[in-house]
Amino acid sequence: FDNKLFHPSTQMGKDPDMASAVAAIRTLLEFLKRDQGETLFGLRESLTSATDCLTGVDSSVAVSSAGELFLRFISLTSLEHQDLSQCKKVMEERGELFLQKISMSRAKVAKLCHTFIKDGAKILTHSYSRVVLRVLEKAAAEKKRFSVYVTESQPDAAGEQMAAALRKLDVPVTVVLDAAVGAVVEKVDLVIVGAEGVVESGGIINKIGTYQMAVCSKAHNKLFYVVAESFKFVRLYPLNQQDVPDKFKYKADTLRSSQSLSEEHPVIDYTPPSLITLLFTDLGVLTPSAVSDELIKLYL
């Protein structure tokens, strides 16, 4: 199989606004269409190795959860149809439909969340999240006045990207140091962050610095909202930071090239559900305890 043809980065190159999970699913769907295998087992094997290939390039939680979701999708569909060629046809149809639905999920999330932003609100957010940006766009379009504090989010200064995008919307934005979160949180009314993955307990995995922000906002009794699409739900149950697998914590090339991981900086952290007020997803407004219900419905 020739993965270079439909590498996820070419997918995202066409549309930088696409979530990495959506790009991964699109790649896997293309792969499915071109697969020449004769048996279901063979199909599943080649899809698994394709997913491994993808995570070898971009080892984020989102891509891994997309891969698992796609495999689950294959299993569920194959249960209904025994004949492989018919099965594949149904899979392709449903796959396209699935892609269509999840590309609308960001709009659904924005529609749900923007009503929670009051006029005159001061919002704190972390790093660059396209979902959060979409929510703030929608709130700005509804003529709400609000101001945003965004953390720089080192090591890649993604916060600057967020600030630039917000300035284009004429939203007053201040970039703060990651270390300044504790000092800034008393000024804000609410905190909105995105998520790379939503785990079974209702907690989230997101860019490093999110946990800090959550602890500070809990200490000051501020509302901590998470916006995430439903395909980011992943079957992990970490109890603390150490439980998060190394393959998510470090970038794929870091994992390959570094001598000892203890000298590397993790790029994500885990925020437990007790610090989260509400989750806004395309399945509705959920409390953290509702997340595991959704996962159970899908995987069991």
Place this chain on the structure above:
Amino acid sequence: MPGADKNTDLSERIEAFLADLKRGGTGAGPLRGSAETARETTALLRRITAQARWSSAGDLMEIIRKEGRRMTAAQPSETTVGNMVRRVLKIIREEYARSRGSSEETDQQESLHKLLTSGGLSEENFRQHFPTLKANVIEAINELLTELEGTTYNIAMQALEHIHSNEVIMTIGRSRTVEDFLKDAARKRKFHVIVAECAPFCQGHKMATSLSQAEIETTVIPDAAIFAVMSRVNKVIIGTQTVLANGGLRAVNGTHTLALAAKHHSTPLIVCAPMFKLSPQVPYFPFSPSHSYEQRSVTHSLWWVRREILSKVNVYCPVFDYVPPELITLFISNIGGNAPSYIYRLMSELYHPEDHEL
């Protein structure tokens, strides 16, 4: 023509109900408690189903939605009206699906599973006509009415499990549900009740009178004494106006104070609320006192303030408090006891997500 008579009769009843709702907001109308409001709403919806002109489930749902919007607009603080409308809409959906023969019971909600396995963008438009639909819907609404009749009894039945002898129970204001709950336990157990009076309307006084008539030892305390007395309290049992979708409460003002005091002393907080009070609303923070239905006039209770001062003073008197779900230990409803984190599940069983916005 008989049809026209039925229509005008129906619209007269709807208008009368709307007028009652508007007056009920000031506490003066015939609709006193939320239980009566729920019963009246459901009876009215049954009448609409029986008498209005509709040919398919979609039409009926449109009519009910329209009337529901008018009813909620008449008295926004009375959320049971909207809840009952949503229950009836869900009943209609279920009966329609049953008539069609599809086993969709579990697939009502959006879920990841449904995203993956659905075969097409199924836009249910409820246009098919079924002759038995009307009878089925009316029968289901009758079942709902029976359930409503039995809610207080079902809640009171659980009292003996939760209240033990020689306990000190605290409550606030006046809740009919809690009153019946305590009276039922008093038949077999001896315990002491402390009632916070809940100024400025002091509904707690009526509660205390009623409880003492049932031979329960009752003490009335002012709201300011709640924290001071809390260390001697074993349990706090309260009612509420609405249960919100995240497990929080919209309850009479002073309840948040009571809940915080209970949390500080690690005293369990039990909320007695029937299922018809469960609303799919999520609280918008912060509760702003500018909501027009959230304040009541208190000038009559400020009679002792001199007029010159009164005209220069702004008086904020919110009617309701928001109590976050972290402060609540248990919800006792007509279907049993539940944790606040489980409320979302109960809600998904009662209402369809598309009906959250009427």
